[in-house]
Amino acid sequence: xxxxxxxxxxxxxxxxxxxxxxxxxxxxxxxxxxxxxxxxxxxxxxxxxxxxxxxxxxxxxxxxxxxxxxxxxxxxxxxxxxxxxxxxxxxxxxxxxxxxxxxxxxxxxxxxxxxxxxxxxxxxxxxxxxxxxxxxxxxxxxxxxxxxxxxxxxxxxxxxxxxxxxxxxxxxxxxxxxxxxxxxxxxxxxxxxxxxxxxxxxxxxxxxxxxxxxxxxxxxxxxxxxxxxxxxxxxxxxxxxxxxxxxxxxxxxxxxxxxxxxxxxxxxxxxxxxxxxxxxxxxxxxxxxxxxxxxxxxxxxxxxxxxxxxxxxxxxxxxxxxxxxxxxxxxxxxxxxxxxxxxxxxxxxxxxxxxxxxxxxxxxxxxxxxxxxxxxxxxxxxxxxxxxxxxxxxxxxxxxxxxxxxxxxxxxxxxxxxx
Amino acid sequence: xxxxxxxxxxxxxxxxxxxxxxxxxxxxxxxxxxxxxxxxxxxxxxxxxxxxxxxxxxxxxxxxxxxxxxxxxxxxxxxxxxxxxxxxxxxxxxxxxxxxxxxxxxxxxxxxxxxxxxxxxxxxxxxxxxxxxxxxxxxxxxxxxxxxxxxxxxxxxxxxxxxxxxxxxxxxxxxxxxxxxxxxxxxxxxxxxxxxxxxxxxxxxxxxxxxxxxxxxxxxxxxxxxxxxxxxxxxxxxxxxxxxxxxxxxxxxxxxxxxxxxxxxxxxxxxxxxxxxxxxxxxxxxxxxxxxxxxxxxxxxxxxxxxxxxxxxxxxxxxxxxxxxxxxxxxxxxxxxxxxxxxxxxxxxxxxxxxx
Numbered sequence: 073x074x075x076x077x078x079x080x081x082x083x084x085x086x087x088x089x090x091x092x093x094x095x096x097x098x099x100x101x102x103x104x105x106x107x108x109x110x111x112x113x114x115x116x117x118x119x120x121x122x123x124x125x126x127x128x129x130x131x132x133x134x135x136x137x138x139x140x141x142x143x144x145x146x147x148x149x150x151x152x153x154x155x156x157x158x159x160x161x162x163x164x165x166x167x168x169x170x171x172x173x174x175x176x177x178x179x180x181x182x183x184x185x186x187x188x189x190x191x192x193x194x195x196x197x198x199x200x201x202x203x204x205x206x207x208x209x210x211x212x213x214x215x216x217x218x219x220x221x222x223x224x225x226x227x228x229x230x231x232x233x234x235x236x237x238x239x240x241x242x243x244x245x246x247x248x249x250x251x252x253x254x255x256x257x258x259x260x261x262x263x264x265x266x267x268x269x270x271x272x273x274x275x276x277x278x279x280x281x282x283x284x285x286x287x288x289x290x291x292x293x294x295x296x297x298x299x300x301x302x303x304x305x306x307x308x309x310x311x312x313x314x315x316x317x318x319x320x321x322x323x324x325x326x327x328x329x330x331x332x333x334x335x336x337x338x339x340x341x342x343x344x345x346x347x348x349x350x351x352x353x354x355x356x357x358x359x360x361x362x363x364x365x366x367x368x369x370x371x372x373x374x375x376x377x378x379x380x381x382x383x384x385x386x387x388x389x390x391x392x393x394x395x396x397x398x399x400x401x402x403x404x405x406x407x408x409x410x411x412x413x414x415x416x417x418x419x420x421x422x423x424x425x426x427x428x429x430x431x432x433x434x435x436x437x438x439x440x441x442x443x444x445x446x447x448x449x450x451x452x453x454x455x456x457x458x459x460x461x462x463x464x465x466x467x468x469x470x471x472x473x474x475x476x477x478x479x480x481x482x483x484x485x486x487x488x489x490x491x
Numbered sequence: 492x493x494x495x496x497x498x499x500x501x502x503x504x505x506x507x508x509x510x511x512x513x514x515x516x517x518x519x520x521x522x523x524x525x526x527x528x529x530x531x532x533x534x535x536x537x538x539x540x541x542x543x544x545x546x547x548x549x550x551x552x553x554x555x556x557x558x559x560x561x562x563x564x565x566x567x568x569x570x571x572x573x574x575x576x577x578x579x580x581x582x583x584x585x586x587x588x589x590x591x592x593x594x595x596x597x598x599x600x601x602x603x604x605x606x607x608x609x610x611x612x613x614x615x616x617x618x619x620x621x622x623x624x625x626x627x628x629x630x631x632x633x634x635x636x637x638x639x640x641x642x643x644x645x646x647x648x649x650x651x652x653x654x655x656x657x658x659x660x661x662x663x664x665x666x667x668x669x670x671x672x673x674x675x676x677x678x679x680x681x682x683x684x685x686x687x688x689x690x691x692x693x694x695x696x697x698x699x700x701x702x703x704x705x706x707x708x709x710x711x712x713x714x715x716x717x718x719x720x721x722x723x724x725x726x727x728x729x730x731x732x733x734x735x736x737x738x739x740x741x742x743x744x745x746x747x748x749x750x751x752x753x754x755x756x757x758x759x760x761x762x763x764x765x766x767x768x769x770x771x772x773x774x775x776x777x778x779x780x781x782x783x784x785x786x787x788x789x790x791x792x793x794x795x796x797x798x799x800x801x802x803x804x805x806x807x808x809x810x811x812x813x814x815x816x817x818x819x820x821x822x823x824x825x826x827x828x829x830x831x832x833x834x835x836x837x838x839x840x841x842x843x844x845x846x847x
Binding site: 104105106107108109110119120121124128132133134135232288323324325328329330375377378415418419420 | 532533706709710712713714716718719722728730732793794795798800802803804805806807808809810812814815818
């Protein structure tokens with residue numbers, strides 16, 4: 073028991089020190105001279121205008137071709153980081169420390185009319201010197217961080233109805249973006265969950281091609297073909313596909329106005345083994361045999377004044393060949409999140425949020441069930457263009473397992489800033 | 492071999508995407524230079540650019556000012572430029588829509604002349620590419636001045652003082668419509684409103700705005716999304732947007748910019764007016780349908796008006812609270828109102844000279 077607690081603690085600390093990957097791109101605010109609230113309810117969460125700006129390839133709708141390009145503006149570089157005190161305690165362990173919870177180096181902009189790019193690099197924060205051994209089980213000592221996003225967007229290939237994003241990107245099935253979550257220490261648990269023999273993680277950015285579009289009636293879609301591993305190179309020759317559709321009722325995009333509902337499905341393949349697999353010159357493996365899995369679910373975002381209630385339900389099924397715990401049956405799980413956000417004070421200076429996460433696992437894997445209750449208070453200082461500083465307080469009570477739940481308390485008091 | 496296939500497939504996929512992405516939006520009117528303003532920060536007004544064929548001179552500006560205030564340019568000597576573009580009404584109209592000759596009611600309210608020199612296109616629908624072209628229009632509009640250019644020139648040509656002034660300014664006689672338009676445009680290029688509390692703030696006077704107005708500025712440039720269109724020194728992008736304004740007034744249908752461009756995407760789109768001195772010129776919108784600035788903000792707060800197929804995609808509900816609306820209105824009411832010392836609002840034409 074102590075060992076498992078220690079393991080969980082180590083995993084938790086590792087998770088804390090992983091970059092949060094939150095998006096807030098002051099380079100756009102700097103370019104336009106806008107206050108951050110132009111695009112964000114409060115950074116990093118997008119409002120309806122920001123969502124349309126993003127959907128339109130980082131161009132103000134109607135200004136396509138008139139936007140200054142990255143060649144006409146100061147270097148479109150931005151930084152976001154959060155640092156402060158975080159703590160953790162469970163039955164036997166209490167820790168606390170000053171941490172940097174993440175660092176994003178962002179570059180984004182319009183290269184040409186309807187052609188834009190986004191680049192996010194997240195260097196490691198857990199060591200003072202560059203001895204991090206990388207994400208591939210410590211086999212890549214040269215990797216000092218992660219390229220979270222690097223993509224090119226071809227917008228308005230068909231006006232509003234077809235935009236194409238190529239590269240590594242946050243896939244459209246993230247209807248509720250974990251990258252723009254107010255939470256710094258508590259992830260959307262169902263997004264982060266991975267099954268025993270399947271390294272697909274719903275939360276990962278993916279590499280591939282994605283088409284998105286929308287119509288004036290409020291219908292939106294996102295359709296993509298990706299590696300499925302979130303990594304480069306790929307581990308098999310099979311590609312994963314996904315589709316997300318949503319419908320917004322009323323004005324807005326359902327971010328901060330209007331009511332939005334949607335559904336998504338993801339169908340992928342994972343190789344049982346890549347050990348001994350043949351590699352291409354660029355590193356792709358012909359791993360196999362490839363076994364299927366899928367995820368599907370729904371999401372909703374409801375708005376009333378400055379209150380936003382959003383939630384997502386995810387059901388996951390892995391083929392039984394991917395289930396080492398019960399090889400005769402498919403591994404089935406489900407879970408979701410429900411988040412209530414309130415924006416208060418002048419220009420949304422104050423954010424209060426409550427989040428509930430849950431994951432239900434099969435009877436033979438009950439130790440991985442999760443229930444987590446979280447709350448956030450954020451206060452934003454100043455009204456400076458393209459500079460944002462927020463004082464952030466966060467608390468999570470997390471229970472893992474069923475028979476003898478591990479009860480954890482996690483808190484953080486940090487300064488979250490972007491410029 | 493397979494890599495070559497993949498490479499070719501990528502090329503085949505993306506070349507058309509590049510082409511399509513580059514060339515699928517409407518182009519500006521042929522022969523009309525639309526200034527590439529590009530999103531700019533809020534700030535002071537820059538130097539007015541003057542066309543090479545109509546340089547500013549003191550005598551020309553004074554002549555233009557006389558013409559601007561002269562009702563004799565209209566058919567029945569009752570309407571001058573200043574009638575509808577009244578300096579005492581923020582260089583616009585008391586509205587809601589403008590009243591022309593014979594008490595005829597126009598379909599739109601007169602847009603402000605102040606700072607119009609910064610706009611690449613004139614009129615609500617942008618049909619005139621310059622101040623000079625704009626100045627010619629109302630004279631012969633049957634609902635506005637109701638005159639003809641020929642008759643107006645005969646009237647002006649019969650006034651010895653004007654003939655002498657035109658000869659001094661342009662060096663030729665008889666007076667032409669282009670000379671009249673150039674003189675009026677030259678004057679209008681001096682109608683620049685400056686020295687508002689906002690301008691002083693930009694110049695470094697941190698006390699120029701009250702705390703509430705500063706909050707209003709923050710909201711103006713943030714949560715309220717105003718600067719998506721009202722940006723730069725002139726607080727306007729000079730472009731055309733469909734806000735879903737409900738049509739009212741004499742016109743049952745007004746398709747705005749699309750009547751000029753014939754592009755359906757411009758349906759019911761109208762030019763972004765400047766926010767400078769907005770408090771001086773209620774009511775608002777091209778119809779005058781919104782009585783106060785608070786009404787205007789509430790209009791935007793709910794995401795605009797009629798959600799027709801051409802509603803601008805920047806129109807989204809704002810979620811402004813009552814306090815935020817108040818701050819925004821406070822900013823626009825006082826902080827954006829110029830003391831305007833450069834321009835005398837007094838008519839240079841003595842009333843005794845004008846026909847009764």
